[in-house]
Amino acid sequence: DSGVTQTPKHLITATGQRVTLRCSPRSGDLSVYWYQQSLDQGLQFLIHYYNGEERAKGNILERFSAQQFPDLHSELNLSSLELGDSALYFCASSVEPGNTIYFGEGSWLTVV
Amino acid sequence: DQQVKQNSPSLSVQEGRISILNCDYTNSMFDYFLWYKKYPAEGPTFLISISSIKDKNEDGRFTVFLNKSAKHLSLHIVPSQPGDSAVYFCAASEQTGANNLFFGTGTRLTVIP
Secondary structure, X not given: OOOOEEEOOEEEEOOOOXXXXXXXXXXXXXXXXXXXXXXXXXXXXXXXXXXXXXEEEOOOOXXXXXXXXXXXXXXXXXXXXXXXXXXXXXXXXXXXXOOOOEEOOOEEXXXX | OOOEEOOOOEEEEEOOOOEEEEEEEOOOOOOEEXXXXXXXXXXXXXXXXXXXXXXXXXXXXXXXXXXXXXXXXXXXXXXXXXXXXEEEXXXXXXXXXXXXXXXXXXXXXXXXX
């Protein structure tokens, strides 16, 4: 158990819908990262928050957004969902940038 | 553009022998490298890391080698055990700055009993 908690573990939704994935980082970790793993793909970096502020953006679509709240939990919002958005979404956390990153178990999103 | 590449999607090794997983990177600014292990339906688990100031780091059965001039790193597992069967991801980052990890596509290791 890495200490990073993600909910929901599984989610099935229709195209055009919007979903929110939630992440609680390890206790004491200020950095939260979101990654996407599609079929046959490696882990694609989406976005990084540090202590409530956006630190860096990766290959995140405009239909996706994220935020980190004062209690340091984070949410990834995915809207206007397409079939290609079906993937495993991982949240990860670290004490701060430069430290080892620990991953949650992921949220499986299936868009039908 | 894939900045971290693992060109072998799979590797099979006999139990007790050495497993060597390879990784190449293109970004010369990367200065911190990690290996993660992933079982099905679980998140990646940190295994071992190496900073660019070193060329070798060892932790038990796991050793990571870094060749900066070739932009290549490898993970050696000796001796390999059936429980090592998993997907191994190589990752790299610029430690100063945002510390975003860039991952390879993974190598599935199967250790045959």
